[in-house]
Ligand code: ADP
């Protein structure tokens with residue numbers, strides 16, 4: 001487990017960018033935390049780190065947005081509005097077994113449909129400490145994601 005506290009949206013994006021080089025096809029990254037905690041901001045950095053040029057927008061109303069043109073495709077999902085159990089209709093399985101990186105906001109809504117290995121990042125605000133402060137907690141599940149988190153930790157020490 002790794003905890004990093006940042007003080008600006010730019011620093012949250014920088015963490016997303018740092019994660020990108022180690023990502024592989026079929027990776028699943030879960031972003032959890034309240035509305036406005038910084039999940040989409042982090043994804044913008046991750047997309048930039050994959051070399052995706054398009055501006056990443058919140059997929060809240062579309063549920064899934066796909067971004068091509070980077071080192072790997074990015075499948076950015078926000079499953080907040082997904083009806084219970086309708087992950088099947090969405091074809092989540094196909095995305096998880098595809099050739100891209102899966103980033104999922106509000107993954108608690110599809111807890112039953114997640115693969116066994118993933119990286120969960122929990123975003124927390126602390127308004128008492130400052131309105132731009134966020135603490136990100138990285139919880140890797142599986143050896144590949146443990147290695148990824150060690151890399152982020154090494155980068156953030158520099
Ligand atoms: P979420 O996807 O979790 O709902 P967003 O990334 O869409 O959150 O929004 C986060 C909002 O908080 C943005 O308006 C952003 O500018 C602001 N913000 C302030 N400080 C930070 C920070 N350190 N990290 C991320 N976002 C921040």
Ligand code: MG
Nearest residue numbers: 039040058105
């Ligand atoms: Mg969002």
